[in-house]
Amino acid sequence: MFGTAIIVFREVLEAAIIIGIVSAATREVPGRMRWLIAGLLAGLIGSGIVAASTDVIASFASGIGQELFNAIVLGIAVLMLAWHNVWMSSHGAELANKARSVGANIREGRSECSILMVVVGLAVLREGSETVLFLYGIAASEGAGARAMLFGGLMGTLAGVVIGYTIYAGLLRIPMRWFFAATGALVLLLAASMASTAAHFLIQADLIPALASPLWDTSSALPENGLSGMLLHSLIGYDARPAGMQVIFYVTVLAVIGFGMKLAGKTRKPIRITGAI
Amino acid sequence: MKIAYLILLLLPFSVFAADADYRLMIKEHRFQPSELSIPAGKKIKLLIENQDATPEEFESHSLNREKVIAGNSTATIYIGPLQAGSYPFFGEFNEATAQGVIVVK
Numbered sequence: 001m002f003g004t005a006i007i008v009f010r011e012v013l014e015a016a017i018i019i020g021i022v023s024a025a026t027r028e029v030p031g032r033m034r035w036l037i038a039g040l041l042a043g044l045i046g047s048g049i050v051a052a053s054t055d056v057i058a059s060f061a062s063g064i065g066q067e068l069f070n071a072i073v074l075g076i077a078v079l080m081l082a083w084h085n086v087w088m089s090s091h092g093a094e095l096a097n098k099a100r101s102v103g104a105n106i107r108e109g110r111s112e113c114s115i116l117m118v119v120v121g122l123a124v125l126r127e128g129s130e131t132v133l134f135l136y137g138i139a140a141s142e143g144a145g146a147r148a149m150l151f152g153g154l155m156g157t158l159a160g161v162v163i164g165y166t167i168y169a170g171l172l173r174i175p176m177r178w179f180f181a182a183t184g185a186l187v188l189l190l191a192a193s194m195a196s197t198a199a200h201f202l203i204q205a206d207l208i209p210a211l212a213s214p215l216w217d218t219s220s221a222l223p224e225n226g227l228s229g230m231l232l233h234s235l236i237g238y239d240a241r242p243a244g245m246q247v248i249f250y251v252t253v254l255a256v257i258g259f260g261m262k263l264a265g266k267t268r269k270p271i272r273i274t275g276a277i
Numbered sequence: 278m279k280i281a282y283l284i285l286l287l288l289p290f291s292v293f294a295a296d297a298d299y300r301l302m303i304k305e306h307r308f309q310p311s312e313l314s315i316p317a318g319k320k321i322k323l324l325i326e327n328q329d330a331t332p333e334e335f336e337s338h339s340l341n342r343e344k345v346i347a348g349n350s351t352a353t354i355y356i357g358p359l360q361a362g363s364y365p366f367f368g369e370f371n372e373a374t375a376q377g378v379i380v381v382k
Contacts, residue, residue: 007369054332055347063353066344130334133345134370137331204342206320206355213358214341224338241341 004149007134008156010230011127015043016164017234018123021190022116024171025084025183029112039117043124050129051136067205070126074198077122080115081191082257085184087112089265131157163231184261186235192254193237199249200239211244303327303346306371314380317361326351333375337366340379357381 019036026032050057050069057065131153138149174182202208219240222229232238237250299321302309306329315321327333327346335354336343346352359381368375 003372054345055350058347058350058352130345133332137370140331200341204354219338243341
């Protein structure tokens, strides 16, 4: 039961952290809760569909379908987060100032909401489908222990959600003056970390070269399967043994989005996001 | 879009695929063989056949690999080039029994 809880926690944690950060980052966008729930539901339904069609996806593109699928899902999420950050850099302060008189911003708020929905949906889809497969395996093979295992799964989910919510609640306590810079930096790191994971899948599929592999090895100092390693992995994309190509993806996305934010924010007081890592 | 573009752009790389195939089997939540020797400094193509009805996730922190393998199906994973040493792997969905190691010589 405990083992089940840990595995499910690991899967849920990543999605929960993404949802926590993104929903805090969009706190001033009107009607975002409805979109968040819509994204969550779409992601859950999608998880079931993806889990059920695992072998179909896997056999696609001569055996590397799963890697391609993951890389594409991550790629879309990176683009959405990039767009969110650039948009926030030019409209964020404006939105915050007129938080209660939404009128003119409603249309823009809506496109921001659909981004929120897509990012949440994709995060749940990716992590959820693995959890569904795992729990299905347990339900199918274990006889008497199945109920205890499923209970473990529930505990794991709960623990992941608690951490996601803690991050969300913590971010909301940040004074408004720093709020957009803080959430902007977190979303930026989230996007870079997703790009690195996408590179990881493309290397595994042998579509791109690994370059130096691994570039460094910090697995003894900060193992990825420990709690802090896991948290850092979800938050900033920490990898104990990254391939050179992953680092290139990470830094490129960081630089491109950071530059976009700078350009977009030029019209008003610029947000400082340099030196984030 | 950028990623899709990149994939297209880098497709030619996949031509230089591995020259030899290696095989692993999953049966009753165990890897067979549980130890696999591969040459150092070479990229290899590893085929993992899951003979169980339930899905398994091949995972290795030291190899930096993770892949879900549906029940009764075979998955392909590219590994290396690696330095000599031993690289443990496990089945995340059945960690108690599904353990193995790749020995690079």
